[in-house]
Amino acid sequence: MLTITEVSQKYEITQDTLRYYERIGLIPPVNRNKSGIRRYTDDDCEWVHFIKCMRSAGLxxxxxxxxxxxxxxxxxxxxxxxxxxxxxxxxxVDKIEEMNEVLGRLDFKINGYEERMEKKQGKKKA
Known part of the structure; x- marks a missing residue:
């Protein structure tokens, strides 16, 4: 079992975010010890990992x-x-396709600048 501090460090999520996720039902309620301190089981950690992964994907x-x-x-x-x-x-998938289009446009612009820089360098040498 892990404390909220350990889970926070393991998944690079703030303790406030973990509490928020639990409060709004994004992760199931975490068991607590007699003192009321959260004790995360392996199952709880799997939920945290799943939610972090899905949020990073834009869900x-x-x-x-x-x-x-x-x-x-x-x-x-x-x-x-x-x-x-x-x-x-x-x-x-739609978002990835859109991002790939943006990436292609950026590559096009960068390559255009590379060509201009090469031409500029060529003029200086002549």
Whole structure:
């Protein structure tokens, strides 16, 4: 079992963010010891890792709360969870395609500057 400080360091997430995620239902409630100190199990850490990964991919908090809520409702929600993840995947693919277009435009601009710099260097030598 890990403390909130250890989980925060392990996943590079602030303690406030971990508390917030738990408060809004983004991660299931974390068990506490007799003193009220959070004690993260391996399962809790898997949720933190999953949420961090999905957030870094651009999934909204709302979608993730919906997913966690469905998960907590049990096996009868498998189809709904799958549908939600498929939709989020589609959005991510669209975003990747858009980012690749932007990357291509940047590469084009950079290459144009490289060519101009080479021409400028050639003129100085002549």
């Amino acid at each position: 909204s908090i709302e979608s993730l709360i919906e997913y966690v809520t469905l998960y907590q409702q049990g096996i009868d929600t498998v189809a709904e969870r799958k549908k939600l993840l498929i939709e989020e995947r589609r959005k991510l």
